[in-house]
Amino acid sequence: MINNRVEELCDLHTNLLNEDVQKIKEIVVNLPLIADLNKANVFIDCPTREGKHAIVVAEAAPTTANSVYKKPVVGKIAYEAFEPSVFFTLRTGKPMFLNRALTQEGKTVDQSVVPIKGSHNRVIGTLIMEKDISEQLISQNKMEALSEATETLSEILIGMTENKPIIPEVIEDALFFIDPSGKIIYSNPAATNLIEEIGERQSNIYYDLIHYFPSIKDILDNPEELIVEEVKIFGKIFQVKKIKLGQQEKPNGTFIILKNITELREKERELIVKSVAIREIHHRVKNNLQTVASLLRLQMRRGLPEESKVHFVESLNRISSIASVYEIILSSSSVDEVDIYSLIEKIGNMLVYEAEQDNKQIHMNYSGPQLLIHSSKAVSVALVINELIQNCVKHAFHHTSEGTIEVHFQQKDFEMVIDVIDNGVGYSLNAKPSLGLDIVRMMIEHDLSGQFKIERAEKGTIASVKFPIEKEAVHG
Known part of the structure; x- marks a missing residue:
């Protein structure tokens, strides 16, 4: 029965010839006697087909002493990192005697390994003897520790x-x-x-x-x-x-x-240089956007046709919303991530402030977790939020001077869901298509790979945005 197991493992895992397997089987018959005589566990390991590992094809535990192993190891793979002496013998054909080793069950043993050779002096396996010396070591250590x-x-x-x-x-x-x-x-x-x-x-x-x-x-x-x-x-x-x-x-x-740690410190230095460069780019983008916004404001002060004024204001708000992304990056420790709560709050407060200049009293409510998203996505989110809130300010409160806009956002699995809700007159399906909503749809579908829906609520309008976020996005 045991020899059948040896033959099965050799056929399955090794390149040994039939005559090699027969020689292994002849040795296996004597393993119990060897184990009892030496009061040690004995094993036969053979090299696997790819040559990187070895397979335990046979074992015997002594009846004259306690076994080193509680569980059988026949059929287990032996790795070089744990059995360096075995692989030394397999490669060189030289024996190793009384080499101290640590078993996979945590016992310290004296390990001896001799080669098993086939025809033409080829090494076809190793005969291994392991004797438990853990108790001997404990006693020895205690005695020496006293001195x-x-x-x-x-x-x-x-x-x-x-x-x-x-x-x-x-x-x-x-x-x-x-x-x-x-x-x-x-x-x-x-x-x-x-x-x-x-x-x-x-x-x-x-x-x-x-x-x-x-x-x-x-x-x-x-x-x-x-x-x-x-x-x-x-x-x-x-x-x-x-x-x-x-x-x-x-x-x-x-x-x-x-x-x-030269390579580690070099990479850290490269990261610092890269971070400084990215922060400088963000700073320049923000300054350029503010310069464009200043030019638009200057043009508006010098006078505009009344029908053009609204388009200038909308363009100014879009530029300011994008600039908000870079302002938040520059005010935080991250070089390329934006807190979406801070971004939405900044844009909403800016638009409400402008509405107050037109004698409208609009209240903003925000709710959601602190979540960091990449700046490339944050720019698209900023434009979407700008258009949705601006749409509420512009159309929802025609017949009243006061209203409320709520912005709710949450993460569901790996999706971001943002709802912009107002208590105004309500969205009409027959409403004339607007540039703002066209921008929202374009940003969501093409830049964010998400979905957009706007519908009339019981009182007011609900605009919903849903788009995937990276798995590495983290809560602040």
Whole structure:
């Protein structure tokens, strides 16, 4: 039954030949004896078809000791990040003995790996033995902690006693451990590569750390136990972390971690430059719009035919509404987003103020969440709101000098819904088409990809706008 499972997994996941599978099956028969004899869990891993991973094709737990694993692992994929010794043996054909490892269930084990070879000395799999040493480590740590807790910590971390580093060899940051005099005791591969980048030979790695990086001398001389600073080293920017072990009067050594953040800082600088440029563009657009508005006002003061005055006022309001977008951007911390509540309120108050100049008392009510939208959409929304409120001011209150306009907006899923409601005379289906409503329809359909509806209410008119907003739009 077990051998059938082995054959099934090999056929499904590997490129092994029939003769290779037969050899694996012969070894599988003896796995229980090997497990009992060594008081350890034993496994057979074979390389998968694509060569990047391995598959566990067989296992045996000892009856003479507790099993390392609570759950079976046959059929599970083994990844190189978690099983470096297995992949070393698969690639080189060399055995690895008593290598300390951490299982996926969190137990520390001594792991030994030997190659299984087929014809022509090909590596067709690995025989793995894992012995649980977690309790042994706990007892050992407790005993050592009674004498020298901090010294034990440093020795475990760098594996000084057994030359078996627990620190991941794949860590991207350059990590050094130096003794109290500053001499390098340990360096991970990233640290070794960093030294080689500055032109030093690997064989000379055990100099004082300051020999390689003079610019971090002040950090090493600082008596503080924990320091994080940015330092320029050979034209690049590094974040330097210093972690001193032991007590002030009896230091055990110091960890120095160097992280290259040059690219990160360069991108931040580019973003700052871009933000300043965008803000400057917004500022110029706002100034240009205000200049055009000033020219229109100047023309109106110099005199206009009565029939032309209304068109100048409407154009002036449209320009002012667009300018409001850029005024809000420039007054906020965002470089390209607009608070829609502030935008609608600013436009509404501006139009009501002009209505008051014509002896009309119009009250504005606003309701809705604070929501940020992109400035490109905000310009279209500003024009739509301007036209709808202006339409109310112009047509809804012919027979009265007082009225109320309400603007409600809300987000439903990823759609924005805006309602402009007045308590005026009410919209007539026979009303003559206006330029304002044509602008609204054009903006909503073409720029906002939304829908527009205007209808008579029980008292007054309701104009509804609905358009999609980006998923990343956020509440303020």
